[in-house]
Amino acid sequence: MHFPISGVDISPLLLISLGFLVGILGGFFGVGGSFLAGPALFALGVPMNFVVGTDLTHIVGKSIVAARRHFVLGSVDLRLAAIMVLGTIAGIQAGVYGIEALKKIGEVNQVVGVVAIVVYTSISLFVAYESWKSLQIPLGRKRASSLPPAAKDKQVFRAFAKWVQELPLGPRIALPFSGIKSISIAAILLVSFVGGAFSSFLGGGAGYIRMPAMVYLLGIPTHIAVGTDLFEIVLSASIGSFEHALKGNVDVLIALIMQTGAAVGAQIGATLTQYFSGPRLRLAFAPLPLLGAGLILHTLLTGHGLK
Amino acid sequence: MTTAGDLPPSSHWRDVVAWVLHLVLYSVLLAGYFLLVLRYLAGWFAQLFHHHRAEYALFGILIMIAQAVALDSISAFILRVFRIARK
Numbered sequence: 001m002h003f004p005i006s007g008v009d010i011s012p013l014l015l016i017s018l019g020f021l022v023g024i025l026g027g028f029f030g031v032g033g034s035f036l037a038g039p040a041l042f043a044l045g046v047p048m049n050f051v052v053g054t055d056l057t058h059i060v061g062k063s064i065v066a067a068r069r070h071f072v073l074g075s076v077d078l079r080l081a082a083i084m085v086l087g088t089i090a091g092i093q094a095g096v097y098g099i100e101a102l103k104k105i106g107e108v109n110q111v112v113g114v115v116a117i118v119v120y121t122s123i124s125l126f127v128a129y130e131s132w133k134s135l136q137i138p139l140g141r142k143r144a145s146s147l148p149p150a151a152k153d154k155q156v157f158r159a160f161a162k163w164v165q166e167l168p169l170g171p172r173i174a175l176p177f178s179g180i181k182s183i184s185i186a187a188i189l190l191v192s193f194v195g196g197a198f199s200s201f202l203g204g205g206a207g208y209i210r211m212p213a214m215v216y217l218l219g220i221p222t223h224i225a226v227g228t229d230l231f232e233i234v235l236s237a238s239i240g241s242f243e244h245a246l247k248g249n250v251d252v253l254i255a256l257i258m259q260t261g262a263a264v265g266a267q268i269g270a271t272l273t274q275y276f277s278g279p280r281l282r283l284a285f286a287p288l289p290l291l292g293a294g295l296i297l298h299t300l301l302t303g304h305g306l307k
Numbered sequence: 308m309t310t311a312g313d314l315p316p317s318s319h320w321r322d323v324v325a326w327v328l329h330l331v332l333y334s335v336l337l338a339g340y341f342l343l344v345l346r347y348l349a350g351w352f353a354q355l356f357h358h359h360r361a362e363y364a365l366f367g368i369l370i371m372i373a374q375a376v377a378l379d380s381i382s383a384f385i386l387r388v389f390r391i392a393r394k
Contacts, residue, residue: 004353061375238368245364252352252367256344260337263378
């Protein structure tokens with residue numbers, strides 16, 4: 001099928017399948033799946049600026065479905081989400097300007113591709129290391145299966161998260177839903193700004209960086225980080241998509257078709273989170289960004305799919 | 308860690324059948340939906356993209372949200388009906 005907006009030819013069935021896959025990932029891991037969807041679109045011949053904008057637009061619909069499910073399950077910290085939206089919106093603006101600057105000099109494919117490879121590989125290695133170390137920590141006499149999710153959520157970087165929570169930066173806020181007595185609003189805004197910037201620069205919701213940052217830096221329990229991240233992405237991705245669409249970086253038809261597959265995948269993924277939690281969930285997430293990095297590297301080296 | 312093995316077999320069966328129902332439902336919806344999108348919306352969106360970028364951005368977001376909510380609502384409704392029927 002020919003897509004007149006981006007000027008590419010792609011099978012709709014491929015797009016539906018891709019949407020379905022990233023829908024499951026989004027619902028299950030709390031990330032948008034852009035670390036796979038973006039590289040896959042790039043490999044299919046979609047120009048990188050359209051990959052970024054279209055993936056972000058596709059996230060809007062998908063995250064609404066997944067966030068609604070997590071909200072019903074009670075895994076959304078609304079106070080945290082409200083603060084993070086502010087930082088994310090500012091970050092999105094920064095990312096959009098970055099893409100526009102690269103478009104002007106004709107280097108968007110190469111620069112965004114290389115940054116994505118570095119980021120995805122780093123995230124993959126870091127999460128694998130941390131999850132593996134967490135699983136080595138004994139849980140005591142009580143069997144792991146008899147403990148609540150928060151107690152099982154042992155983190156190697158808990159001391160670091162505690163240090164961040166105690167940073168003497170005002171104003172501060174309590175997040176009782178996440179079990180945090182007091183934390184600097186600036187720390188939350190910084191994490192969300194970086195996430196927003198990556199979101200609009202690399203595409204998708206950037207849950208691959210925001211979700212680990214919430215767990216490791218802010219000390220948010222994994223299951224709440226998953227739900228809150230999705231809830232916050234709804235608004236931030238909408239704004240980012242609008243900005244990118246104005247700049248001519250969005251193919252709505254591709255996003256619509258991908259979202260039809262993602263809608264059902266997200267429900268399945270969100271339901272699966274009831275069966276798995278904590279370090280095991282993060283360990284399963286670890287190799288996925290690496291797959292995306294490999295796909296981009298292959299496309300950049302071979303030029304396959306690119307016009 | 309809670310595993311799927313801790314749940315009663317009937318719960319597994321219900322979830323699997325519910326998901327299969329989802330997939331069947333979506334397959335039917337997609338077939339009809341693509342006729343609409345590919346035949347009618349493609350040209351309209353292309354026109355908007357080239358000549359009215361602000362409207363394109365606005366309608367693009369709105370239709371994404373509308374589609375997501377509609378698909379989720381229909382899916383949830385079917386799932387609810389199925390579970391009630393099982394009880």
